[in-house]
Amino acid sequence: MAKFSALLSALVLASVVYATPVVQINESIITVPIAKKIALTGSANFVEAERQRAQKIIAHGKAKAAARAQGLSAAAVVGVPVTNGVVTYTASVGVGSPATQYDLLIDTGSSNTWVGAGKAYVKTSTSVQTKDKVSVTYGSGSFSGTEFTDTVTLASGLVIPGQSIGVASTSTGFSGVDGILGIGPVDLTLDTLSPDTNTPIPTVTDNLFTNGVISSNEIGISFEPTTTSSITNGELTFGGTDSSKFTGSITFAPITGTSPANEFWGINESITYGTSNTAILSSTAGIVDTGTTLILISSDAFSRYQKATGATADRATGLLKLTTANLNKLQNLNFNINGVTFELTPNAQLFPRSLNTQIGGTAGNNYLVVASIGTPTGEGLDFINGYAFLERFYSVFDTANKRVGFATTPFTTATSN
Numbered sequence: 001m002a003k004f005s006a007l008l009s010a011l012v013l014a015s016v017v018y019a020t021p022v023v024q025i026n027e028s029i030i031t032v033p034i035a036k037k038i039a040l041t042g043s044a045n046f047v048e049a050e051r052q053r054a055q056k057i058i059a060h061g062k063a064k065a066a067a068r069a070q071g072l073s074a075a076a077v078v079g080v081p082v083t084n085g086v087v088t089y090t091a092s093v094g095v096g097s098p099a100t101q102y103d104l105l106i107d108t109g110s111s112n113t114w115v116g117a118g119k120a121y122v123k124t125s126t127s128v129q130t131k132d133k134v135s136v137t138y139g140s141g142s143f144s145g146t147e148f149t150d151t152v153t154l155a156s157g158l159v160i161p162g163q164s165i166g167v168a169s170t171s172t173g174f175s176g177v178d179g180i181l182g183i184g185p186v187d188l189t190l191d192t193l194s195p196d197t198n199t200p201i202p203t204v205t206d207n208l209f210t211n212g213v214i215s216s217n218e219i220g221i222s223f224e225p226t227t228t229s230s231i232t233n234g235e236l237t238f239g240g241t242d243s244s245k246f247t248g249s250i251t252f253a254p255i256t257g258t259s260p261a262n263e264f265w266g267i268n269e270s271i272t273y274g275t276s277n278t279a280i281l282s283s284t285a286g287i288v289d290t291g292t293t294l295i296l297i298s299s300d301a302f303s304r305y306q307k308a309t310g311a312t313a314d315r316a317t318g319l320l321k322l323t324t325a326n327l328n329k330l331q332n333l334n335f336n337i338n339g340v341t342f343e344l345t346p347n348a349q350l351f352p353r354s355l356n357t358q359i360g361g362t363a364g365n366n367y368l369v370v371a372s373i374g375t376p377t378g379e380g381l382d383f384i385n386g387y388a389f390l391e392r393f394y395s396v397f398d399t400a401n402k403r404v405g406f407a408t409t410p411f412t413t414a415t416s417n
């Protein structure tokens with residue numbers, strides 16, 4: 001807790017902390033540093049914002065599935081506002097030759113890559129305008145503009161010639177960043193172009209794979225809880241996994257067949273609590289999402305979690321709160337994914353206490369990172385494993401094999417909150 005404080009003052013002052021830029025090229029594995037950004041906006045109820053984002057993901061996933069079922073082209077809705085989280089992640093991406101660097105949000109919940117929200121697009125000799133307009137609605141934000149192809153540089157010497165990018169003429173909801181690096185499933189780009197409505201736009205990962213730069217079409221993501229020992233850093237690995245960032249083996253789960261979770265990086269999982277394995281959420285579909293800060297579960301599962309932990313609702317923050325006595329009794333929350341149990345420790349269930357006052361809470365209180373998604377089980381998207389989960393487990397997004405993987409890390413059981 002105290003460990004976090006020193007860093008916190010730096011975060012509040014600077015608002016953005018950049019990870020040490022280390023780029024590793026390991027045979028066909030490309031590793032790009034991720035910068036962590038903690039954007040706290042006073043006492044705004046970010047829990048409610050997370051819930052609204054989740055509800056938009058559900059609604060837009062359903063709209064897409066319904067349109068597809070009717071053979072219609074859905075409006076270009078992706079439903080993932082990526083900017084309202086407490087924690088967001090950006091990578092510095094070069095576009096053009098010579099390249100201009102843009103700070104792009106890394107989003108597994110959408111798949112268009114675009115610039116121009118902050119820094120304006122700088123055309124160079126490699127910029128080619130296509131005949132298409134491009135637009136995406138993210139729920140709380142949107143952008144629209146023109147499609148270009150251009151040289152995209154993810155890391156020094158690692159370039160993608162002719163990558164489709166959106167160049168925003170208008171955008172809302174993206175203050176502090178220049179755009180998005182969309183690394184979700186390619187189908188989320190359908191209907192974002194006009195007139196080429198039914199043409200998917202290959203993502204950066206797709207193109208690296210097609211061009212033979214990476215040998216498998218997958219991404220590994222490493223996040224770490226913030227501690228004072230080093231500046232928080234994350235790592236995005238294209239084409240494989242970075243074995244230095246996880247322990248043991250990776251457990252994969254197939255993309256769920258359940259709609260609308262299967263529009264995103266959706267999987268089946270069940271959740272139990274403690275050594276007695278009290279049922280919290282029976283096996284159901286949900287998604288893994290870097291743009292969600294908390295762990296969201298269906299409202300009935302949330303009630304069972306609250307009862308199991310003895311937590312009370314905190315009006316100021318919208319989070320659950322534990323007395324010290326109940327914190328001392330807190331047990332693991334067990335995520336069962338394709339036959340393997342990932343245990344979220346009591347410490348990992350705690351919201352970083354040094355950030356309490358930044359979300360309208362009281363210093364020293366014990367808030368929990370598990371919140372209600374806002375709808376009961378049965379929506380076809382009943383949980384979101386967000387950043388609070390991903391900072392404890394390495395994640396792999398495998399396009400080629402339509403599956404998502406997880407592994408433990410040196411931080412899985414760390415005491416950092």
Ligand SMILES: *[C@@H]1O[C@H](CO)[C@@H](O)[C@H](O)[C@H]1NC(C)=O
Nearest residue numbers: 024026027029241242243244
């Ligand atoms: C590089 O790749 C090798 C073989 O895949 C692996 O053993 C090693 O850990 C990797 N090194 C880094 C720094 O990722």
Ligand SMILES: *[C@@H]1O[C@H](CO)[C@@H](O)[C@H](O)[C@H]1NC(C)=O
Nearest residue numbers: 254255256257258268284285
């Ligand atoms: C996920 O759960 C649904 C509903 O129980 C089930 O039909 C499906 O076979 C499960 N697995 C996958 C990969 O979708």
